[in-house]
Amino acid sequence: MSKKNVEDYLTEGIYGTRLPKQEERDYFLGTLRERIVLALTIGQIMTDKGLDYLEETMKNHRKATLLFNGKIASRFLKAEKELANKYSIPYTVITNEHVETDIGAVLTYDxxxxxxxxFLELDNNQTNQQNTKDHHKQSVVTKLKNFFQ
Structure with a gap:
């Protein structure tokens, strides 16, 4: 182990002690992947996709903690917070302005x-329905563009 120099002490004083796997911690709202039971994306949280699966997971993991991304408006987190209260699962809103992540919520242990x-995977039927809706939207937009040209 090497000795610390003055620059190391200054860096620790400014930014804090460097934690192992810091990039992983930043991505998963402050926790490590190996501790996670369920991770939902911001899109899944905002559209309430996977709410039933989250509830089922909470039933089976009552000692876990729920972490929310602080960049999501609180109105989108209402149903998830109600579930956490229902199953007595503590939750925390994590806000880190310096980190970009697409993770919206994480059910995790210590x-x-x-x-x-x-990660919550949509089944093929839901995926196909979503792709069909997206294709329909694209075709309508394309039709409108062609109409005005």
């Missing part, structure tokens, strides 16, 4: 659980 699948 210790490693190493769950392989932490």
């Amino acid at each position: 210790y490693a659980i190493d769950k392989e699948q932490i």
